[in-house]
Amino acid sequence: MRQLFRACCVGLLLLFSALASYAQNQVPVFVSGKKQGHVSALTKNGITYVDLQKTARKLGASVELFARSKQMKITARGFYAILTAHLPEIIQNAQTVVLPAPVLAEGSSMYTPVEFFLLPQFGQAVGKEISFVNGALEVERPFDFARTDTLTGPEQDQLVFSSRKKITWTTASPNPHTVVVTFPGVTIKRDEHLRLKTNFISAVSIAQERSDAIMRVVLGKKAGQWKMEEEDGKIYFRAGKTLAPAPATKAEVAQSTPVSAPESKDDFEEMPAQTPSATAVMKTATPVMSAAAQTPVMKAAPQATISEARKKMRIMVDPGHGGKDPGAVRSRVREKELNLAVSKELYKLLQKGGFEVKITRDNDTFIALSDRSKKANTFKADLFVSIHTNASKNKNANGFEVYFRSEKATDKEAAETAALENEAMQYEEVHYNFVDALLQSLAKNEYINESSKVAGYVRNAVYKQPGIGIAVSQNNSVRQANFYVLKGVQSPAILIEMGYISSNKDRGRLTQSAVQKRMAQGIYDGIRNYAKNEGWIK
Ligand SMILES: [Zn+2]
Incomplete structure (x- = not known):
């Protein structure tokens, strides 16, 4: 272990080989159409190699050098890759990926075929769309999910999200006070950590983990119920002592719900799932299913009642x-x-x-x-x-x-x-x-x-x-x-x-x-x- 630490701390790579036969040039970098400097590059046999360390940093990843093993580790949220001098094989998140040519080492720099930076996993991790067009690196910033609002109140607290595409999610409750929501294949605008410290939501973190967006909510002391749901094209995480029907749906509920509207979850489960009345009832925050479960575009996990019996710690x-x-x-x-x-x-x-x-x-x-x-x-x-x-x-x-x-x-x-x-x-x-x-x-x-x-x-x-x-x-x-x-x-x-x-x-x-x-x-x-x-x- 000590040796490993020492290797990590040595900042200089040794002189590995001379690369006289490679043509030296520069690759310009365009961000959202604007030129933002350039990175040094080498070309040979039609392959463009870019300076690994400088390009990675420019694109928002971090770099560690391992002089003893002649390796560089590139990390960005949820992504890592280990590139080794003279090898085309790299390790990317525990998988082997083969580049079109071996990584080059020159002086204290390493050069990678530019294709490394075009790996979709890399782009996703740094939150950018990266392409190599006409000898230039072009960078765009895409995202399809963002938190737009946080609403707090005496009855409930809400996190509001907007989305540019149809998304689904699953929820899990690793302990009574934590809710983990996974949005598969969703790219978020930015990682966030919010300390709300309200009655029902204590803290929230939203992070990109590989191709998924993960939201972790630590519920507040007074939270009794929570749910995830889609409403009018927006997505809500709501937590409250008990979740009352949303005002907007009250009339609808009154119309379509039988007078003897059942309160127990067993009765709800027996309801025909796809009828309009069932949809309206779902919106009244039943303890078993969320409104989103009824919306075809959404596949939501059941909402949870915190008091429900759970496993031993x-x-x-x-x-x-x-x-x-x-x-x-x-x-x-x-x-x-x-x-x-x-x-x-x-x-x-x-x-x-x-x-x-x-x-x-x-x-x-x-x-x-x-x-x-x-x-x-x-x-x-x-x-x-x-x-x-x-x-x-x-x-x-x-x-x-x-x-x-x-x-x-x-x-x-x-x-x-x-x-x-x-x-x-x-x-x-x-x-x-x-x-x-x-x-x-x-x-x-x-x-x-x-x-x-x-x-x-x-x-x-x-x-x-x-x-x-x-x-x-x-x-x-x-x-x-x-x-x-x-x-x-x-x-x-x-x-x-x-x-x-x-x-x-x-x-x-x-x-x-x-x-x-x-x-x-x-x-x-x-x-x-x-x-x-x-x-x-x-
Ligand atoms: Zn000890």
Whole structure:
């Protein structure tokens, strides 16, 4: 891993080869018909090669250089490609794509056949239509979906969208407070992250993910129902305590709905789906179907009622280290044993508490860091909790800390803690290669907010738990750092450092089974409070 980081940091490519036989020229770039500079190019045998780094940046992608492997990685939202000097094969989002000619390297630059930038996936990712016409790169900005308005009110909050083509969507509710809407094959105008903090909609993010647009809505505390629907050529996401009929459709409903208009969803389901009266009824916000389900152009998923029974929250408990990897060792006390003891207690508490729970190891075995996150993802965990014990050269360093992952460490010590835990990678049997590393680095990081929330709950509960005897600082015990083990986890994830094995005091406490139980209880209480707050449990 260290070598990989070093390779990433080296900014200069070495001199790979001389390209005397290529004609040097320039390719002009036109954006929406206006000339916006040019990029350097080479031509040979009818193939135009453009400067990879400069062209990518000009078109809105980012570039990383890997000098050791003579590779460049180009990224834009939902898109990445790895181009290697002298090879026509590139890796594009885990697929192999073959360019018309090998990538060239000259001096500190790499040149790619211009076709690379014409890949539809690239254009989609940078939100542009790119073509190569008469020796020039032409760039247009297309989109077919945009948020046009946000309406808030005492009864409901609404997000309003307009669309340039017929679109469909599906919805999912990964937890009671989150709605994920997927619009397949839809290009949005721009990525957005809005913090509304209204009664019914707390936050919204809209992002392009490959060819799909994904909207994530975090519902507000007072939201009881939500729905997606199409009305008068616009698309609405609505959330409210209960969703009353829209005023515009009231008359229609009164006319066409029987006096004994059924309120239960069972009755609605029996209604003939395609009759006008059914359409009108659908618009009154039934708990089962949305109006859009009745509109031929739309294929909408059912709307949801938040109070409906749902699955148990799944938690993956991860005792750090194990087997040949002892973790930190001081005075013959091994971190892996402390981690396992507390994790097993926590596991028992969670099971009793009505959670669905798994543990990455329940004995002294070695598990690679990457396999830990894989296990959590296979289990479809809603929360990943990694249990560790910290160590420092400074014998006075002590105290309990909870970390959540972020690329940026809170401070130098947090970065050092992460480096210490990431060292477990040196024990991994499988050499973890370049592409794996890249794929990992692209793993979604959308869980940072939730993770920081869990971290806060756990910290507070451990602080309140009597009988632990390990310091929990008021303002410095929830921290962020770049932990590899949390990186690929597709759920909120925290890493707990129960104390310092290098501190005589902390070590003395953590080796006592009574303290281990208290520690587990504190962590459990924190998770439980989080689950309660998020609506997982009553
Ligand atoms: Zn550790």
